[in-house]
Structures are given as C-alpha cells and as structure tokens.
Amino acid sequence: MKRATRESYGAALAELSKENDKLFVLDADLAEATKTITFKKACPERFIDCGIAEGNMIGVAAGLATCGATVFASSFAMFAAGRAFEQIRNSVCYPKLNVKIGATHAGISVGEDGATHQCLEDIALMRSIPNMVIVNPCDDIEAMQAVKAAAEYKGPVYLRFGRLAVEDLNNEDYEFTIGKGVLLRDGTDVTIIATGLPVGRSLKAAELLEKEGISARVVNIHTIKPIDREIIIESAKKTGLIVTVEEHNIIGGLGSAVSEVLSEEVPTKLCRVGINDTFGYSGPAEELLTRFGLDAEGIKTKIINALKTK
Amino acid sequence: MNEKELKFLTATADKIRLGIVKSTYAAKSGHPGGSLSITDVLAYLYFYKMNIDPNNASDENRDRFVLSKGHAAPGLYSTLANRGYFDISELEKLRKVDAMLQGHPDMKGTPGVDMSTGSLGQGVSAACGMAYFGKAFNKDYKVYTILGDGECEEGQVWEAAMFAGQKKLSNLRVIVDHNGMQIDGTLAEVNSPEPLDEKFAAFGFNVIKLDDAHDFNKIDAAFTAADEETNRPTAIIMESIKGKGVSFMENQVSWHGKAPNEEQCAIAVKEIEDRLAKEAE
Ligand SMILES: Cc1ncc(C[n+]2csc(CCOP(=O)(O)OP(=O)(O)O)c2C)c(N)n1
Numbered sequence: 264m265k266r267a268t269r270e271s272y273g274a275a276l277a278e279l280s281k282e283n284d285k286l287f288v289l290d291a292d293l294a295e296a297t298k299t300i301t302f303k304k305a306c307p308e309r310f311i312d313c314g315i316a317e318g319n320m321i322g323v324a325a326g327l328a329t330c331g332a333t334v335f336a337s338s339f340a341m342f343a344a345g346r347a348f349e350q351i352r353n354s355v356c357y358p359k360l361n362v363k364i365g366a367t368h369a370g371i372s373v374g375e376d377g378a379t380h381q382c383l384e385d386i387a388l389m390r391s392i393p394n395m396v397i398v399n400p401c402d403d404i405e406a407m408q409a410v411k412a413a414a415e416y417k418g419p420v421y422l423r424f425g426r427l428a429v430e431d432l433n434n435e436d437y438e439f440t441i442g443k444g445v446l447l448r449d450g451t452d453v454t455i456i457a458t459g460l461p462v463g464r465s466l467k468a469a470e471l472l473e474k475e476g477i478s479a480r481v482v483n484i485h486t487i488k489p490i491d492r493e494i495i496i497e498s499a500k501k502t503g504l505i506v507t508v509e510e511h512n513i514i515g516g517l518g519s520a521v522s523e524v525l526s527e528e529v530p531t532k533l534c535r536v537g538i539n540d541t542f543g544y545s546g547p548a549e550e551l552l553t554r555f556g557l558d559a560e561g562i563k564t565k566i567i568n569a570l571k572t573k
Numbered sequence: 574m575n576e577k578e579l580k581f582l583t584a585t586a587d588k589i590r591l592g593i594v595k596s597t598y599a600a601k602s603g604h605p606g607g608s609l610s611i612t613d614v615l616a617y618l619y620f621y622k623m624n625i626d627p628n629n630a631s632d633e634n635r636d637r638f639v640l641s642k643g644h645a646a647p648g649l650y651s652t653l654a655n656r657g658y659f660d661i662s663e664l665e666k667l668r669k670v671d672a673m674l675q676g677h678p679d680m681k682g683t684p685g686v687d688m689s690t691g692s693l694g695q696g697v698s699a700a701c702g703m704a705y706f707g708k709a710f711n712k713d714y715k716v717y718t719i720l721g722d723g724e725c726e727e728g729q730v731w732e733a734a735m736f737a738g739q740k741k742l743s744n745l746r747v748i749v750d751h752n753g754m755q756i757d758g759t760l761a762e763v764n765s766p767e768p769l770d771e772k773f774a775a776f777g778f779n780v781i782k783l784d785d786a787h788d789f790n791k792i793d794a795a796f797t798a799a800d801e802e803t804n805r806p807t808a809i810i811m812e813s814i815k816g817k818g819v820s821f822m823e824n825q826v827s828w829h830g831k832a833p834n835e836e837q838c839a840i841a842v843k844e845i846e847d848r849l850a851k852e853a854e
Contacts, residue, residue: 292723292756292763312757314726314764315693375602375668377676379691546670
C-alpha cells in the first residue's frame with residue numbers, strides 16, 4: 264500500500280475509538296489535513312475542534328489527561344512543536360501527562376506551502392524535553408502500530424507524520440516496539456541510519472550502491488527518543504562509517520542523537536544527511552526532496568563522498 | 574469617491590481576481606477563497622488609500638501593510654503585481670521551485686511585502702511593532718493589517734489587541750475579514766471568537782462595522798471614519814464573502830485551500846472577463 268502516514272494516523276485513531284472510551288482527539292482547525300477527520304467520523308463525541316489556538320489545545324489536552332483521558336492533540340508539526348512548545352514542556356511533559364502530540368506535515372515534503380509551514384526543527388525541540396518520547400514512522404504499517412503503541416504507553420509521545428504518500432516497506436507481520444531500531448538490510452561498508460520518509464529512499468540508495476559494489480546496511484530508527492543505542496553501536500562496530508538521513512535540520516535531530524551515542528560509546532566517522540541549517544521554500548514535494556539531496560540518488564552521492572574519507 | 578474612481582477600482586479588483594484564479598491554477602495549490610474575500614479591500618488600499626510608491630517600496634515614511642492571514646498571499650501578490658511592484662508574469666510561477674512568490678508572504682524576497690507571515694496570529698503583532706515605531710519617531714504613516722476571523726481564535730491576536738489598545742496605537746487599522754468561515758467549517762461549528770466587535774471594543778479599540786466589504790463607497794466611508802480617530806487603534810470588522818467574485822467559490826468552505834482545475838479555471842476566468850468587458854462599456 265502507498266499512503267501518507269497522516270492517513271494512517273487518522274485510521275489508527277478511528278480503530279482505537281472502539282477500544283478506549285476515554286480516548287479524546289483534539290485538533291486545531293486542520294482536521295481535513297491532519298486526517299483526524301477519520302476519527303471525527305467514527306467517534307464525533309470524543310472529537311474536539313479547538314479552533315486555531317494551538318497553545319490552548321495543548322493545555323486542554325493536559326487537563327483532560329489529569330482526569331484519566333488518553334489524548335491525541337493534532338496540528339501541523341510547525342504549530343504543534345513550534346507554536347505550543349512551552350505548553351508541551353510545562354503542561355504536558357513536566358507533569359508527565361498522558362498526552363500524545365500528533366504532528367503532521369513535518370519536514371520539507373510539505374511542499375508548496377513553503378518555509379513557514381515546513382517544520383525542520385521539531386525533533387530538536389521535542390528531544391530536549393525530559394519525559395518526551397519521539398516516534399517518526401516510515402510507512403503506513405509502522406505508523407498504524409506506532410499510534411496504537413503510543414495509546415498504550417503512559418506518558419507524553421510526539422508522533423511525527425508526513426503529508427506525502429510513502430510506499431510500504433514493512434510486511435504485515437512487522438512488530439513495532441517503542442525504542443527498538445529495525446535492521447532492514449545488512450551490509451559491511453557503511454550503515455545508513457534513517458527515520459521517517461527518507462527510510463524508503465535510503466533503501467533505494469542501498470540498492471544503487473550495491474550496483475557500484477558498495478555494501479550498505481540500513482537501519483530504521485523510528486524512535487528517536489529513547490534511541491536504540493545497541494543497534495547504533497553494533498552498526499558502528501560492523502561497518503565503521505555511519506550516515507544518518509532525516510527530513511529535518513541536521514542540527515538537533517537524528518544525526519545529532521546518533522552522534523551523541525557514537526562519540527560516547529564508539530567514536531566513529533559520521534556523515535549527516537538532512538537539511539543543512541537553512542529554511543525550505545515552496546515547490547512540489549518530490550522536487551524539493553531531490554533539491555535537498557533526500558532522493559535515492561542524492562543519498563547515494565553523499566555516501567560515496569563520505570566513503571572517500573573513511 | 575467619484576464615479577470614475579469607483580469604476581477604476583471595480584475593474585482593478587477584477588483584474589486582481591483574475592491573477593488569483595490563474596496563479597492558484599498554475600500552482601495547483603493555494604488559497605483562493607480567503608484571497609477573493611479581501612480583494613476589494615486590497616484594491617482600495619493599494620490603488621486608492623495607502624501612501625505607497627512601487628518605485629520606492631522601502632520608503633521609511635510609507636504606509637505599511639501586513640497580511641496577518643498570510644495564506645491569502647495570492648490576493649496580495651496579484652495586487653502587488655497589478656500595482657507594478659513586480660512583473661505580472663511572476664504570478665504564473667507561484668509556489669514553484671525557485672519562484673519569487675512563496676506559498677506564504679516572504680518579505681526578504683518579494684518587493685512590496687512588508688512582513689513575512691503565514692503562521693496565523695503573528696502578523697498583527699508585527700503590525701503593532703510598526704505602529705509603535707511610527708509613534709515613537711513621530712512618523713505620520715499608518716499601518717494596515719488584515720486578520721482572518723478564524724485567525725482571531727489565536728490567543729496572540731488578543732495579546733496584540735491588548736498592546737495596541739494600551740499603547741493607544743491610533744495609527745493602526747486592524748481589518749477583520751469576517752467571512753464566517755475557516756477550514757473545518759463555519760466559525761460557529763469550530764470555536765467561535767464572536768462577538769468580535771465587542772471584544773475589540775473591550776480591548777480599547779475604536780470599532781467600525783463595515784457591512785459590505787465588496788462595496789467601495791462603504792469601504793471608503795469606513796476607512797475615512799477611521800482617520801478621524803486620534804486616540805485609539807481602529808478595528809474595521811468587515812462582512813465579506815469567502816470566494817467573492819467567482820460564483821462557484823462563493824461561501825464554500827471547500828474552496829479555502831484548493832486550486833481550481835483546468836475547467837474550473839476557464840469558467841472562473843470567463844466569468845471575470847465578461848464582467849470586465851461589461852464594466853468597460
Ligand atoms: C498558527 C497557525 N495554525 C494553523 C494554520 C493553518 N491554517 C491556515 S488558514 C487556516 C484557517 C484560517 O481561517 P480564517 O482566518 O478565517 O481565514 P479565511 O477563512 O479568511 O481564509 C488555518 C487553520 C496556520 N497557518 N497557522
């Protein structure tokens with residue numbers, strides 16, 4: 264199947280509505296776009312449209328959670344992690360309340376709306392808050408399970424979803440566990456560690472590399488916090504060179520999280536692929552991904568260059 | 574406003590509408606509904622009211638305009654292009670890679686854009702800063718900003734209103750585009766910020782109700798009345814029609830953030846061009 268992880272988000276919430284009558288879904292006038300509309304149709308009595316007021320929405324979510332509700336509060340990543348950062352920190356994470364932030368339209372693949380809507384900083388922001396768990400699923404199967412796992416987990420979770428449709432990489436028997444990285448492909452020359460939408464493109468890059476005689480291992484880190492240290496250490500020992508790929512600023516995101524593990528445990532050469540500390544701009548999503556070197560070719564080229572320094 | 578001026582503004586607004594329809598069609602995305610509801614006021618401000626000069630776009634004494642509801646960028650861009658800030662051909666490149674015209678207004682890339690906006694609630698605060706500076710340095714420019722009525726759900730709008738009222742920013746005009754709709758439905762269905770007039774009054778504003786945002790005589794009367802207020806900021810709450818001027822887009826929530834397809838674009842263009850031809854008679 265091919266669908267955007269925001270669609271999976273709405274679909275998983277609708278399924279969950281049947282199991283948990285204390286599940287609330289909040290949105291901030293973007294239900295059609297975040298796909299919480301799917302939940303709203305299934306369970307209108309537990310859907311609250313808070314209007315264009317993201318800070319208040321997070322506060323309301325916190326209040327509902329103090330009474331025993333499981334709450335998913337949704338908006339674009341920019342207005343959730345960005346606009347409501349401090350409410351998430353002080354009203355949700357500090358008291359460790361059972362609030363999940365469903366952040367859609369993350370990254371450059373937002374496309375035409377341009378820089379003001381392309382959130383490239385959310386992982387960095389959320390990663391720095393104690394008690395926060397961050398999950399960035401790469402396909403529909405993983406996203407559906409991640410939403411359900413977040414609902415079961417007691418405490419704050421930041422779920423990062425995309426606007427653009429992505430191909431399934433995982434099979435139906437895939438089992439998602441918070442905090443556990445997934446080895447998608449073994450290899451010996453380099454390890455690509457990716458999260459979210461670029462995971463699929465990283466796998467394609469590995470195939471391209473194989474044609475050039477380069478053996479690339481590919482690891483999917485869907486949970487950026489708490490990060491799976493074991494799989495990173497093991498990969499470093501096995502292949503040396505590590506390349507991280509993410510649809511986020513290279514500062515503060517997956518690349519930074521991996522570099523922290525590497526430098527503390529097994530100092531290893533690291534190359535970070537992502538947005539190089541600039542704002543995005545308008546354009547069709549696929550064109551932008553290519554421009555920013557997040558297509559399979561772009562990833563391949565960066566890896567070949569990095570291998571020269573190994 | 575005399576007959577000739579009225580005719581000129583009516584035709585200008587329709588030319589701006591053409592640009593909105595064609596640019597969003599070319600971009601295959603964008604926000605026609607909320608652009609069309611403010612078109613007449615944009616035409617009035619940029620072609621009649623404001624003290625501006627496209628050839629001297631950063632004159633420190635110019636009137637300022639902040640599109641707080643930044644998603645209505647196609648409306649602003651078409652206005653600026655028609656006013657001569659940049660070539661009209663830029664409109665066809667809207668939202669494309671390397672285009673000057675970004676999805677939301679970008680002040681560092683587009684001549685005539687006084688503030689970068691797109692995240693709702695923030696533009697009005699910047700407008701307050703511009704007005705405060707004008708007061709501090711005895712400038713006689715005015716600052717105009719257009720807010721969406723849905724945008725008024727943002728707490729920041731009321732922080733700005735509190736600031737403007739308390740600092741007596743009489744050079745500030747906060748225009749609320751009261752079309753009654755946002756994305757998820759009507760204001761009443763989502764999270765109504767009403768009553769807007771009483772709220773702005775309570776925050777220390779001179780409130781003017783403009784009962785038809787598509788009637789130039791009434792628009793002129795409202796903005797002229799605003800100029801008489803010397804002590805308080807003015808809020809102009811204007812009753813508008815989302816999608817105004819393209820019959821199938823009028824009063825439709827679904828035309829908030831959707832581009833016309835080829836057929837719809839052709840129908841809309843014909844409708845507007847027919848009107849322009851009639852107006853020219
Ligand atoms: C802070 C923020 N939250 C959400 C959005 C997404 N958004 C864009 S337009 C819009 C609805 C705006 O409604 P309104 O202000 O009434 O504008 P209009 O109907 O006149 O177009 C929303 C929610 C945004 N741009 N900024």
